[in-house]
Amino acid sequence: MIKTLRQRRIRDRIMEILLVLSTILVILPLLIIIYYVVVNGFSALSWEFFTEELGSPSRAIQGRPTGLIHTILGTIVVDSIAVLLAVPVGLGAGVMLSEYPDHKLNPLLRVMNDTLNGMPAVLKGLVAFVLIVKPMGTFSGFAGGVALAFVMLPIIARTTESALMSIPWTIREAGLAIGLPRWRVILSTVMPSAKVGLVTGGLIAFARAAGEAAPLLFTSFGNNYLPNQWSGMIFGPVDTLPQRLYSLAISPYSEWHAMGWAAAILLLGFVILTFAVARFATRSKF
């Protein structure tokens, strides 16, 4: 049957409506989440919230100053450790996957990376517990960072690979053809060309890890108080936003529930801020 122009136009219109609909369905959940989090948590945001430590539940119940400064700082420390560990290793693995496809270790790396990516986050916490917490004899921010690094690592490796693969192969050959060693070609021509993709991949990995509570339960453990020194955050139990959000939410105190919503605002703001900063830092020079 030959379709008339009118029929084709109607089909075109239907497709367009479907696409717009699915776009809305993608955006809507995020907007609902942001709305609920902000409405419920806003009242708990105060000056003290950013300057005081949490302490015991009685503080909140009796209206004494209480806040999440120890959680905010702890999150920064633990996430930074994770980034410092996962970014170089993940980039290296991604470069291996993309630039040395013929290497003997490559198939093994690919299988292992995908397995690690599919592994439940709670198990990664358990691995960090066995590797770091047991030998050190204490829960620590460092152990939490290692656990989160396991979450980030496979994502960074995979996104790095696809970002580098999107750069035409001739760019590499052109670099080699002017007598540059292979590592220099990768570092100075291929990777800068893929900068936006690399950063986006890092951000996806970071956002994923920053929201994980499960791997931290028995690694960084959590803490109601600010350690006396900075080193206490690295070598002792430390609080983080996703985990604190969880403990506040399951606590029996309505005052803490409100603080939990406020912690969610912080976590969202933290991730959005990171995205904004990274976007600004990688904006095209040209």
Added chain:
Amino acid sequence: MTQKETFTAPLSLENTFQGKKRVKSDKIRMETRNLTVHYGETVGIRDISMKIYNQQVTALIGPSGCGKTTFLRTLNRMHDLTRIARVSGDVLLDGEEIYGPDVNPVLIRRRVGMVFQKPTTFPTMSIFDNVVAGLKLVGIRNKSLLNEVCERSLRQAALFDEVKDRLKDPGVSLSGGQQQRLSIARALAVDPEVLLMDEPTSSLDPQATSKIEELIHALKESVTIIVITHNLQQAARVSDQTAFFYVGNLVEIGETREIFTNPKQERTEEYITGRFG
């Protein structure tokens, strides 16, 4: 001046050869002996023996898939990247085997540069940085030296006047033809002895093409050039020596004038007269 007219005027083959020197520099720059490349089980090129003379342009012609590019890429060890490609036989550069056990391919590629079918501008670099990439990225920081090399290379590539006021602009802001000359300038900046060109004008308009042909002509005093082309008129215009490839074999090689006016092999004649390919 008559030279220049020959390049731009619509050509018949007879015109092309007028005024072309018949002298042959007898210094051999590169030589291949029984060069064979396998891709896994299939043969890319078979048993190629060829001499490339100093200060000459050698053109490689033949239908698509006949092994011209495979051959060209053996000359600067570009096949090292593809594990499945196996190279056997000898390739000599100034009498030295470039596939020898102690030879560093990076150093070979400094002496044997390459220009590709499409421009290969490094997307994140300025025009200046693109030209001097081969120096800057190995640690040469001397500003005046870099400036000097940049200007010399851009002049050699006939691009300097067009870009001299905007060397800091991104390389990718140039037109396709300019970017191709930029790629040539970058290849020349490291001062190679040999320049391999793989269909350097196939993506360019006639004007840019004639610029590059003039360039090849001017460059051959200082650089030995090997160029692949599907444009037979171009091969006739720019080269001193022409090699005809067919299904992985070197069918015939000789002085360009001989190949085009008096080919010895029937295949060659059929190809250049347009009966196949």
